[in-house]
Amino acid sequence: MNKELKSRIEKLSVRLFNIKTRAEVFRSDEQFGDFSTNVGLKLAREIGRDPREIAQAIAEELNKSSEFREVTVAGPGFVNITLKDPVLFDSSMSAHKLEKTYLGQEIVTEYSDPNPFKVLHAGHFYTSVVGDSISNLLEAAGANVHRVNYGGDVGLHAAKTMWAMLQDLGGENPESLETIDNDKRADWLADCYVKGTAAYGDDEKAKSEINELNKKIYTLVNNKDKDSPLAKIYWTARGWSYDYFDAFYERAGIKFEKYYPESEVARLGLNTVKQNTPKIYSDSDGAIVYEGEKEGLHTRVFITREGLPTYEAKEVGLILTKNQDYKFDRSVVITANEISQYMQVVLNSIAKFAPDLVDKTTHLTHGMVKLPGARKMSSRKGNILKAVDILDLAEASSKKINPSTTPDVVLGAIKYSFLKSGLGGDIVFDANESVSIEGNSGPYLQYALVRARSILQKAGYSKTPPDVGELNPAERSLARKITIYPEVFVTALEELSLHHICTYLYELAQTFNRFYESNRVIGDQRSALRISLVKSYANVLESGLNILGISAPEKM
RNA sequence: GCACCCGUAGUUCAGCUGGAUAGAACGUCGGCUUGCGGAGCCGGAGGUCACAGGUUCGAAUCCUGUCGGGUGUACCA
Numbered sequence: 001m002n003k004e005l006k007s008r009i010e011k012l013s014v015r016l017f018n019i020k021t022r023a024e025v026f027r028s029d030e031q032f033g034d035f036s037t038n039v040g041l042k043l044a045r046e047i048g049r050d051p052r053e054i055a056q057a058i059a060e061e062l063n064k065s066s067e068f069r070e071v072t073v074a075g076p077g078f079v080n081i082t083l084k085d086p087v088l089f090d091s092s093m094s095a096h097k098l099e100k101t102y103l104g105q106e107i108v109t110e111y112s113d114p115n116p117f118k119v120l121h122a123g124h125f126y127t128s129v130v131g132d133s134i135s136n137l138l139e140a141a142g143a144n145v146h147r148v149n150y151g152g153d154v155g156l157h158a159a160k161t162m163w164a165m166l167q168d169l170g171g172e173n174p175e176s177l178e179t180i181d182n183d184k185r186a187d188w189l190a191d192c193y194v195k196g197t198a199a200y201g202d203d204e205k206a207k208s209e210i211n212e213l214n215k216k217i218y219t220l221v222n223n224k225d226k227d228s229p230l231a232k233i234y235w236t237a238r239g240w241s242y243d244y245f246d247a248f249y250e251r252a253g254i255k256f257e258k259y260y261p262e263s264e265v266a267r268l269g270l271n272t273v274k275q276n277t278p279k280i281y282s283d284s285d286g287a288i289v290y291e292g293e294k295e296g297l298h299t300r301v302f303i304t305r306e307g308l309p310t311y312e313a314k315e316v317g318l319i320l321t322k323n324q325d326y327k328f329d330r331s332v333v334i335t336a337n338e339i340s341q342y343m344q345v346v347l348n349s350i351a352k353f354a355p356d357l358v359d360k361t362t363h364l365t366h367g368m369v370k371l372p373g374a375r376k377m378s379s380r381k382g383n384i385l386k387a388v389d390i391l392d393l394a395e396a397s398s399k400k401i402n403p404s405t406t407p408d409v410v411l412g413a414i415k416y417s418f419l420k421s422g423l424g425g426d427i428v429f430d431a432n433e434s435v436s437i438e439g440n441s442g443p444y445l446q447y448a449l450v451r452a453r454s455i456l457q458k459a460g461y462s463k464t465p466p467d468v469g470e471l472n473p474a475e476r477s478l479a480r481k482i483t484i485y486p487e488v489f490v491t492a493l494e495e496l497s498l499h500h501i502c503t504y505l506y507e508l509a510q511t512f513n514r515f516y517e518s519n520r521v522i523g524d525q526r527s528a529l530r531i532s533l534v535k536s537y538a539n540v541l542e543s544g545l546n547i548l549g550i551s552a553p554e555k556m
Numbered sequence: 557g558c559a560c561c562c563g564u565a566g567u568u569c570a571g572c573u574g575g576a577u578a579g580a581a582c583g584u585c586g587g588c589u590u591g592c593g594g595a596g597c598c599g600g601a602g603g604u605c606a607c608a609g610g611u612u613c614g615a616a617u618c619c620u621g622u623c624g625g626g627u628g629u630a631c632c633a
């Protein structure tokens with residue numbers, strides 16, 4: 001609706017003042033009306049006239065329209081527009097039907113990205129929730145979204161873990177793997193990673209053994225060796241890692257279309273970099289690097305002196321592979337902040353031979369998950385907050401409030417607490433606050449929806465539209481708030497940021513609760529109209545929660 | 557040193573493509589309760605928007621500098 005208003009005002013500007021300008025139509029405080037525009041102030045500068053005088057002329061024209069109850073000039077030269085109640089009401093009825101602006105587009109989203117042979121930590125949970133919701137958001141806009149997960153099944157970290165595993169197993173004895181209990185496997189791999197990392201740092205002999213092992217692993221993967229004792233250990237443990245990931249994603253309600261193990265993109269990356277050397281990449285001290293410093297970035301190694309691809313070369317292979325598989329119109333990659341400058345170097349280098357792919361790629365980064373008062377954590381040292389810890393903490397807190405809490409509520413609480421702040425800095429996960437029934441939380445919104453559904457179930461709702469004469473203030477506020485949803489959706493989509501939706505849904509629920517406090521729905525003279533409002537409120541709330549990946553239980 | 561992110565109420569955060577008295581939540585103080593789900597609602601107190609300049613009719617928002625925190629800075633990811 002504000003899009004139409006905007007173009008109308010821009011046309012008016014041409015007609016009245018013979019000047020083309022970019023009108024801004026925005027939602028200001030409710031006391032000022034439904035929409036406001038500052039064209040008066042904008043035009044005043046351009047044509048050197050009194051802003052209020054210009055605003056007045058525009059207001060007079062708009063006042064001729066039958067949709068507006070009143071159009072007034074206020075403050076330094078704002079034009080405030082108030083819709084007629086039936087117009088506002090009608091618009092609220094269809095607010096949950098979102099415009100499919102991305103219809104037909106193929107979009108690849110990549111997130112979570114845990115490494116086999118390492119632990120799944122809280123950050124993986126965070127990034128997974130963010131990526132899942134962004135995918136939902138794009139889907140809601142009509143895109144065909146492919147959710148993929150990338151992870152390092154080869155590389156130094158795998159060699160470090162494998163090295164420590166071999167110590168525990170007493171050498172290349174795959175049969176010894178059977179001595180490790182089913183439920184201990186993931187923890188064992190995590191421990192081995194910590195041991196291997198420590199040895200790599202402290203012990204020269206271990207370091208060279210790990211480097212040797214790293215090469216052996218690349219070789220066995222490249223040769224598709226599944227039978228040698230080392231290969232058996234590798235593939236078994238790798239399988240355990242993926243089982244562990246899948247079990248977690250299942251519990252967290254997060255899905256992927258495909259895993260891209262690094263081993264499957266490494267060779268393409270390696271070859272591509274080699275093909276573009278020395279044109280784009282160059283030899284330096286035996287390694288292949290990209291001289292990012294010439295572009296104000298960092299110079300990074302793509303292929304080591306040992307001839308192995310680093311993260312950077314694999315990333316090159318990954319982008320090309322994604323494009324081969326999906327011919328994407330857009331690719332969105334979500335990772336932690338620490339990757340941001342590496343990615344810039346990688347993309348900058350790819351732009352030299354495949355600029356279209358880089359143009360279509362968006363890299364979003366986020367901070368770390370911390371507990372209140374916690375200090376820095378590192379998976380290399382093993383003192384880290386695991387993904388399951390977050391689930392366990394939230395579940396325990398939720399049980400304190402309601403002993404029969406459900407996974408829906410626990411997950412809703414966690415997801416909402418991850419999504420309600422914008423991406424950027426670190427976030428603090430406060431388990432008690434997240435599950436709280438009061439305040440800006442997932443459970444508050446779930447409860448709001450459960451309650452609205454309950455009212456509708458009890459009331460029944462007819463298809464015949466109610467007569468709308470005038471709305472009372474609470475009805476009007478609710479209708480007005482509902483109509484804002486499509487605008488919030490567009491903002492979230494443009495910025496790929498979910499927190500706008502969170503903030504909006506919370507405000508919406510508050511507006512509803514205020515309305516509901518003093519307006520009887522069932523059994524009132526105005527019940528037909530109010531039931532329609534509750535219905536469209538519930539539709540919007542449900543639509544928004546779906547985008548956030550939060551589902552409400554039947555009862556709570 | 558250089559690059560990127562960040563600095564808004566006691567706390568956790570919105571607001572940042574400049575606009576009308578800086579908003580929530582938690583905590584705190586006080587009110588509403590025979591309710592269509594009160595897991596709710598209403599109100600009070602609490603802010604030199606890190607600091608200093610600049611641009612502008614107008615700056616939390618843009619620019620410059622300073623201070624403080626985080627991350628990265630070639631053969632890990």
